[in-house]
Amino acid sequence: MAIRISITKVKLVRESSHLYDIAHRQIHNPEDAADVFNSVFDLKSEAQEVFCALFLDTKNGVVGAAEITRGTLNGSLVSPREVYKPAILHNAAGIIVCHNHPSGNTDPSREDIAVTERLAKAGKILAIDFLDHIIIAATDYRSLKEEGLL
DSSP: OOOOOOOOOOOOOOOOOGGGGGTTOBOOSHHHHHHHHHHHHOGGGOSSOEEEEEEEOTTSBEEEEEEEEEOOSSOOOOOHHHHHHHHHHTTOSEEEEEEEOTTSOOOOOHHHHHHHHHHHHHHHHHTOEEEEEEEEOSSOEEETTTTTOO
């Protein structure tokens, strides 16, 4: 009886797009990250929660960005597997995640803090620096790292 082996090759292909205008832009602080998230995903005008990530090289230059999940008015499901899969494919050294609060209130919920802790632990295991979790609202943003929650 012959054994069949399936071989899969994954290849990262970049298409021409405005999203790559941010390629290798340096992220020096949470404000830089919030600006990039808003320019790529326009989170401040979304009517539902959207969870996104920026993937960074060793000098905090942006090498990629991805929408991870789209949720409801006040929540979204976030899996470390879905967050770190594109980070690995981008050969990222670091990651910054972000989601919006359509309510306009940037206070982190218990769920936001729990997700941050889970993602930070997963990053340590994968040797990908989990640098920040930013919450964006229509007129403001909040960095969980600056709040001491990371």
